[in-house]
Amino acid sequence: MKKLSTLLAATAIATLMAGSAWSKTLVYCSEASPEGFDPGLYTGGQTFDASSRTVYNRLVEFKHGGTEIEPGLAESWEVSSDGTEYTFKLRPGVKFQTTEFFTPTRELNADDVIFSFERQYKADNPWNKYVAGASWEYFAGMGFPDLIQSITKVDDLTVKFKLKQAEAPFIANLGMDFASILSKEYADKLAADGKMELLNQQPLGTGPFTFVAYQTDAAIRYKANPDYWAGKEKIDDLVFAITTDAAIRAQKLKAGECHIMAYPNAADVAELKKDENLTVLEQEGLNVSYLAYNTLVAPFDKPEVRKALNMAVNKQAIVDAVFQGAATVAKNPIPPTMWSYNNAVEDDKFDPEAAKKMLADAGVKDLKMKIWAMPVARPYMLNARRAAELMQSDLAAIGVTVEIVSYEWAEYLKLSSAKDRDGAAILGWTGDNGDPDNFLDTLLGCDAVGGNNRAQWCNKEFDDLMTKAKATADVAERTKYYEEAQVIFKKEAPWNTLDHSLVFVPMNKKVTGFVMDPLGIHRFNGVDIAE
């Protein structure tokens, strides 16, 4: 391994010394070290940026800058009338990357697709446990083990997925990082050499950039893949400079040590915008933050009580205090950038007087409640304690006494799911794939009670709509169901929807072609640097 990395490095030096390399190098200040380079094994965005979005492709891709699906390694696909069979036609002539550690002898075919998925769920597949504790978190999280009946090769360039039941979000799920397509030929070679763990350390795929080296916790180096099926990238080299502190990332960007940075501090954005060498892109994130009542516990089992509490909270003040404007108040459980967002829904108006009266009408007096505040900052909620304090004072104004509680993060995640949880919990969600099902059913479906459904809210009418929406691939029809579901949600008020945060990408003005992605991905294909 050490010899290999030395060899790799030496080759890279040769490239550098040839004099061509540094001129078109894009440096990206990333926020954390990748957990590894096999996207199937992990859930972290920094890992996906460094593996699946640079080195790999998927059968289908999210449109650059959107959540719509477009062809990727599959040129086209057909869905059977009952929605349980998906047949993909693979793009012919797609080459895997040639690297210092492997030279492919064949092009992409159906075997690679089957390998990429089967390793994630077939216990008898030698790759299923190729690293200790491989849990294929996203594959399991998206329900694939219970969904996929079989994956078969029809011919070299045709693959058929048979599902156990119709599942409309399936196609969007295939655009997710865990569904990246790996080379079976490379994997076989590693297995034959007894070095299976290298699959997670030296990635090789069909994507726009070829992996060169990872300097632990410091930098990741790639070069443009000259054989990329969509054409070679305009930049020659791509370097991820791992910089965990956001304030330091901002300083590096200002000093010209990187071209693009990930996740600035909300407080630094104004300063970055003022810098004449920089431009700051911004977009609403595909996220939501909420206060989930425990609808199984009195008096929060009454919609009118929940509604009254919602009306007592000044959400705009929370957004101003916690995000300094870098967020918008949420009225629906899905963000406005998502298809089927129901803009006709009216938010509960901030009206303490009416709220007080509503509580009294519901027969609730001297209410004492707990609000759970997350101990960590997440993109959708930068400071849960501050938000909880603001809610505490708002609720005090209508005679509700609030005690703020918090737990260590792992404990918080666990305890907040409990059906007998005492109090309302602040939490949130960042979308995985741009499908409304990924918010509405995942977070509010009856199946998720005791799990992701932190409101423990099970409404038959709402749940039926989820089931119907899953069973059809017709987007117009699905939109109708989801819009209706949002109306029911607002009427029942299992959550107080707090905010959708904005996401910023500050970058050097010389950078062109970078497009922000609602899924929070940082993609560098199509990016160029002006001379």
Place this chain on the structure above:
Amino acid sequence: MLRFIFGRLAVLIPTFIGVSIIAFSFIRLLPGDPVMLMSGERVMSPERHAQIMTDLGLDRPIYIQYFDYLVNLLHGDFGSSIVTKRAVLDDFLQLFPATIELSLCAIILAVALGVPAGVLAAVKRGTWLDQTLMGTALVGYSMPIFWWGLLLVIFFSGYLGWTPVSGRISLMYFFPPVTGFMLIDSLLSGQAGAFKSAVTYLVLPTIVLATIPLAVIARQTRSAMLEVLGEDYVRTARSKGLSPFRVIGVHALRNALIPVITTIGLQVGVLLAGAILTETIFSWPGIGKWMVDSVFKRDYQVVQGGLMLIAAVIMVVNLIVDVLYGFINPRIRY
């Protein structure tokens, strides 16, 4: 002397076992487990959680896990990270030189400035110089590292543009790690400008990490010197007509250095603690940052393996310090 060293080595064995118990149990005492954190906001079903805990061997009785761990340790196997799946020892060996390089530079700077400052303050006791030096030391000692680091970055890198913001060397340079010490590797690489680049990247982190030890060493040197300067033999040396330089530099300082060296030895622990913050600020790929990330992710193997390795280093350094006493002060017999 050999008997002393062997004696100390024998004491290291129970210490090592003690540390292994603490390292093993400390991370497990924290609430939450690594499997729960793997899935984040997405809730994992209890069955799946149990299955993964079984796969990782974390469902076995704690004492069995501990003895397994101890046996593996004796075989030199520190386990693999639950998160990255890489071998703990490999990562440690790759990252540790970065921490050592930074710590060495910091301690050299701290000694080079702290000892003369302490001596000067002692000799000029009660003057404005003494008060300025000790006042500065107190400020340095009380400085929150994170704030201090950021301040230096904003001023020297951002405002003046004299030093790079963070990292170990300019990304332009890329060569195989031979020793892991960037200053040496950059020289070995033969690439023009690489060494200079590595030096400029070291400046700010070194200053930040050296700040607290520097203050401690300066204050310790001052008080040790004051004590020694009042001794009879110093008066004798003076009355013999020796030059003040000889009296202070040879007769007084040499004796004052004994407690100072103890302090320097103790600063190794402080340095490693300071390295955690310094490495985070300066994106310095060392073990401090690695350990903190692992604590947050409940990466049991990394935390316990890393703690063992760090403890081993501190124990060895303390042993060396003890042996050094003998050289400084021949009256100390083992």
